[in-house]
Amino acid sequence: xxxxxxxxxxxxxxxxxxxxxxxxxxxxxxxxxxxxxxxxxxxxxxxxxxxxxxxxxxxxxxxxxxxxxxxxxxxxxxxxxxxxxxxxxxxxxxxxxxxxxxxxxxxxxxxxxxxxx
Amino acid sequence: xxxxxxxxxxxxxxxxxxxxxxxxxxxxxxxxxxxxxxxxxxxxxxxxxxxxxxxxxxxxxxxxxxxxxxxxxxxxxxxxxxxxxxxxxxxxxxxxxxxxxxxxxxxxxxxxx
Numbered sequence: 001x002x003x004x005x006x007x008x009x010x011x012x013x014x015x016x017x018x019x020x021x022x023x024x025x026x027x028x029x030x031x032x033x034x035x036x037x038x039x040x041x042x043x044x045x046x047x048x049x050x051x052x053x054x055x056x057x058x059x060x061x062x063x064x065x066x067x068x069x070x071x072x073x074x075x076x077x078x079x080x081x082x083x084x085x086x087x088x089x090x091x092x093x094x095x096x097x098x099x100x101x102x103x104x105x106x107x108x109x110x111x112x113x114x115x116x117x
Numbered sequence: 118x119x120x121x122x123x124x125x126x127x128x129x130x131x132x133x134x135x136x137x138x139x140x141x142x143x144x145x146x147x148x149x150x151x152x153x154x155x156x157x158x159x160x161x162x163x164x165x166x167x168x169x170x171x172x173x174x175x176x177x178x179x180x181x182x183x184x185x186x187x188x189x190x191x192x193x194x195x196x197x198x199x200x201x202x203x204x205x206x207x208x209x210x211x212x213x214x215x216x217x218x219x220x221x222x223x224x225x226x227x228x229x230x
Contacts, residue, residue: 004160034217041125043205043222044161093160097216103149103168104216108160 002028002098006109013084014117021079021112023050023094029074030096034106035067038091050077050094084116120144123206123221132230136193140206140221143187147208147219150182152191155203155223164204165191196228 003026013019031052036044048069049057056069068080093111097104123140153161167173170184181190206221
């Protein structure tokens with residue numbers, strides 16, 4: 001299957017700092033990528049849709065100024081958590097759809113664990 | 118009420134047993150139904166997908182969709198300890214922009230040797 005990578009796999013930062021997470025599609029191009037966050041023992045909550053060449057689309061309740069998304073190329077999307085606080089500590093996962101026809105399988109990255117002290 | 122409901126478990130079964138998982142949903146517009154497996158601290162991986170109603174079998178896995186009841190199921194036969202994971206159902210609209218997925222809460226499964 002297709003491969004999606006994330007970097008870093010885990011990060012610890014101090015409160016008030018900004019953290020950038022990269023999501024790359026390694027063997028295919030993705031005009032769209034998705035960013036999720038997942039709290040322990042909970043499901044994935046879609047945060048935003050990253051669109052190459054245009055602005056990201058944020059889900060209701062997600063602060064666009066706090067979670068900056070940049071789809072820099074057809075293989076790279078970045079999520080920057082600005083002025084991070086302890087409540088931003090979570091598991092962040094990206095995905096990218098790939099396929100032909102009506103069903104585009106979404107391939108997920110391995111996730112990034114963010115801990116804000 | 119959540120759009121997709123899934124029992125969180127945990128569901129504990131002995132090795133070799135059949136694992137039965139299910140989700141209910143409220144949006145009748147959903148057309149694609151998927152099951153993902155997620156190991157601890159890893160990203161989800163697609164197990165199976167089904168379009169509209171019906172059954173689909175792949176090895177030890179069987180997915181069923183009953184759109185009239187808004188109910189989907191996943192069965193795992195001859196379960197193995199390596200099947201211990203969280204199983205997430207997910208759904209999407211037929212023409213959703215960018216194929217947005219709506220996930221259930223996930224069911225933790227533990228297969229005991």
